[in-house]
Amino acid sequence: MNVVDLVRLFAESLDVGVLVTDAQLDWPGPRILYANPGFARMSGYEASEVIGLTPRLLQGQGTSREGTRQMQRALRTERRFLGCLQNYRKSGEAYLCEIDVRAIRRLDGEPEAFIAFEREVVRRRGRPTRGGAGRYRPVEATAAEAFLSERLSAFD
Ligand SMILES: Cc1cc2nc3c(=O)[nH]c(=O)nc-3n(C[C@H](O)[C@H](O)[C@H](O)COP(=O)(O)O)c2cc1C
Structure with a gap:
């Protein structure tokens, strides 16, 4: 095979x-x-x-x-x-x-x-929860966006 x-x-x-x-x-x-x-x-x-x-x-x-x-x-x-x-x-x-x-x-x-x-x-809204098996803890929308763009720009 x-x-x-x-x-x-x-x-x-x-x-x-x-x-x-x-x-x-x-x-x-x-x-x-x-x-x-x-x-x-x-x-x-x-x-x-x-x-x-x-x-x-x-x-x-x-x-x-x-x-x-x-x-x-x-x-x-x-x-x-x-x-x-x-x-x-x-x-x-x-x-x-x-x-x-x-x-x-x-x-x-x-x-x-x-x-x-x-x-x-x-782009998921929130922060990953510790040990949360892929779950995200909701946070205020603008804070979530700031957090994500920070994370994503690490790949640029
Ligand atoms: C299995 C495999 C999957 C790939 N998937 C992507 C892809 O989804 N997107 C992408 O931009 N390049 C992907 N590449 C990379 C390109 O085929 C290429 O190797 C890359 O552009 C670097 O070569 P270059 O500098 O000659 O362009 C993949 C390569 C391999 C081996």
Whole structure:
């Protein structure tokens, strides 16, 4: 069974967007080998439209060049990247995306493929509660906005 068949077995039913690419980081790679329905719901692209293309198709005017440079560096050195980038849906609408990419390695340690877990970052109102399993404690709207913009700007 190859990597894509294996990933498909668990990723088809996940809410999180899942992309698998080949290990070739230089243009025209990395090429998308698999996209799950969660990715299609978030991006507006069907899997059949993006297979063979590069995830750079999600980039646009507002995508930070510094962010993509960091990603390139991290994927080359650590074979791992975790961060937020501005992505664009097929409709042209921008969305902030938390992207967690890891290498799927062969036995010799070299990457066979990369897998990304992608989530849209939704601005929630409030502060995360300690040990609250994802719950947010409501605070006054303006304070919540200030708190969030502070947090989100850490990714710029
Ligand atoms: C599995 C995987 C998923 C990726 N997903 C995205 C993405 O959602 N948005 C994005 O801007 N770049 C994404 N990339 C990064 C680009 O494909 C590319 O590697 C990045 O732009 C850095 O290369 P460049 O400096 O040549 O553009 C992804 C890369 C991999 C390997």
